[in-house]
Amino acid sequence: DVPITVYGSTFYFYRFGATVCLPVTSFSSEYMVTTYPSVLKSGVWYQSEFIVVAGDQPCDITITPSANTEGGVTAGTPVSVHLDPNEVYMVQAATGSTTDLTGTTVVADNGTDKFAVYNGHVWLYLGTCGNQNADPVFEQCYPTQSWGLAHILMLTEEQNENYYRVIAKEDGTTFSVDGVGTGPVLNTGDVYDGSFATANECILIESNKP
Numbered sequence: 326d327v328p329i330t331v332y333g334s335t336f337y338f339y340r341f342g343a344t345v346c347l348p349v350t351s352f353s354s355e356y357m358v359t360t361y362p363s364v365l366k367s368g369v370w371y372q373s374e375f376i377v378v379a380g381d382q383p384c385d386i387t388i389t390p391s392a393n394t395e396g397g398v399t400a401g402t403p404v405s406v407h408l409d410p411n412e413v414y415m416v417q418a419a420t421g422s423t424t425d426l427t428g429t430t431v432v433a434d435n436g437t438d439k440f441a442v443y444n445g446h447v448w449l450y451l452g453t454c455g456n457q458n459a460d461p462v463f464e465q466c467y468p469t470q471s472w473g474l475a476h477i478l479m480l481t482e483e484q485n486e487n488y489y490r491v492i493a494k495e496d497g498t499t500f501s502v503d504g505v506g507t508g509p510v511l512n513t514g515d516v517y518d519g520s521f522a523t524a525n526e527c528i529l530i531e532s533n534k535p
């Protein structure tokens with residue numbers, strides 16, 4: 326009966342990813358996936374992906390992918406899924422292009438069933454890492470109801486480049502970085518990719534909508 330904190334990790338040789346695991350009391354009924362595009366490395370496609378995890382109760386959900394999936398579902402086509410307690414459902418992007426599942430929505434059909442979503446990527450590299458090094462992406466997704474209007478990004482130690490993504494929950498979203506208007510107007514599920522240099526210890530991103 327004593328509170329604890331939990332994190333999960335995935336690793337293979339030099340590859341590593343980790344996430345804080347949110348308590349089951351934070352499970353919610355609506356999520357938007359945030360990941361990165363699939364990448365081609367040495368002739369092999371490494372995919373954008375995510376999983377849905379049911380809690381201790383069954384749930385009925387609708388997944389609307391933002392891109393074509395490996396299972397043959399076309400972008401924008403809703404898919405109904407029933408999950409029994411503790412069951413897991415995975416979705417991977419279709420291979421053959423830089424498909425990105427960011428912006429995919431996962432919503433409980435009755436608006437009340439609770440479940441978790443984990444954002445993921447099989448093997449991803451960014452920026453000057455180029456085609457040399459890559460790691461899996463593994464992160465528990467925060468429910469859309471927890472999204473906010475102001476976020477602080479901290480510098481990663483000993484990294485020359487620090488990348489971030491801004492994903493809009495609603496149409497007509499605008500945002501600024503350290504008070505300077507940045508990027509285009511974003512609609513639901515749209516993504517803006519940005520970076521900041523080591524000269525900045527942190528940046529503040531503010532928006533008019535979550």
